[in-house]
Amino acid sequence: MKLIVAIVQDKDSTRLSNSLIDADIRATKLSTTGGFLRAGNTTFLIGIDEARLDETLEIIKKSSQKREQFMTPPINLDSPMEVTHTYPIEVQVGGATVFILPIDSFYHF
Amino acid sequence: MKLIVAIVQDKDSTRLSNSLIDADIRATKLSTTGGFLRAGNTTFLIGIDEARLDETLEIIKKSSQKREQFMTPPINLDSPMEVTHTYPIEVQVGGATVFILPIDSFYHF
């Protein structure tokens, strides 16, 4: 048994929740109050048997790893005539920080 | 010194808080944003000397373990005449998930 502490962006939180449910892996989600360095993230606590550790890491990675995304920049309202000059740009989203903690013992009451 | 991470249902949170206060055991409570598998729970962080570990586990168990509870099902408003047919039913409530984590060191500033 290990305790996984996984911090992901809020935007990936629902996807990760759903993927864990699909895999029948229990998790507890902790809210963050404006994490100052990575605003808007969610911390997952996941107790997992070592036999399923790699699988769980793979789920976290698939659900939340850093990736490029195309985003259309907001229209400049000061010069609406230039709208046609707006191109989608690539931005980086996602990213997860994951700690695997050893545990001395585990109880389920 | 160990770090106890205990996840209990919200409905048992106040009782556990009070029992820990009675035993003079310090705890920090973390809120959860709709834990997706066990909606509405509270995570307790408790730093505890190993000498008091068993006692603390016993307090957690007594305050929040799974148990049967009788609950009267809500009245069916569509057919109020059948109210007399409503019997209390047994439902399962409570339950705690507890991790005991080793710590390298502990500071109190």
Added chain:
Amino acid sequence: MKLIVAIVQDKDSTRLSNSLIDADIRATKLSTTGGFLRAGNTTFLIGIDEARLDETLEIIKKSSQKREQFMTPPINLDSPMEVTHTYPIEVQVGGATVFILPIDSFYHF
């Protein structure tokens, strides 16, 4: 790599956040729902290389350790004429509880 779990009073939370940013140390902040023994605190999760552990502890200590502070007691509205008898008194504020947890492994996706 270690995982620091640091619990500080809300009033010291912004100062600690800023000091960590200045030192280029990443942290995740968890909100607490009325920690019952130390109402209004914030829990910081900080993954840190062992080489920077002492430095980080020093930052936490400087930002949040227990200290005396002079506070002017509120004016007694029942006898406003006695305002001149109000002296600043010394109160204790701050304080941090810090756990250093070993980690088995660490991932950044």
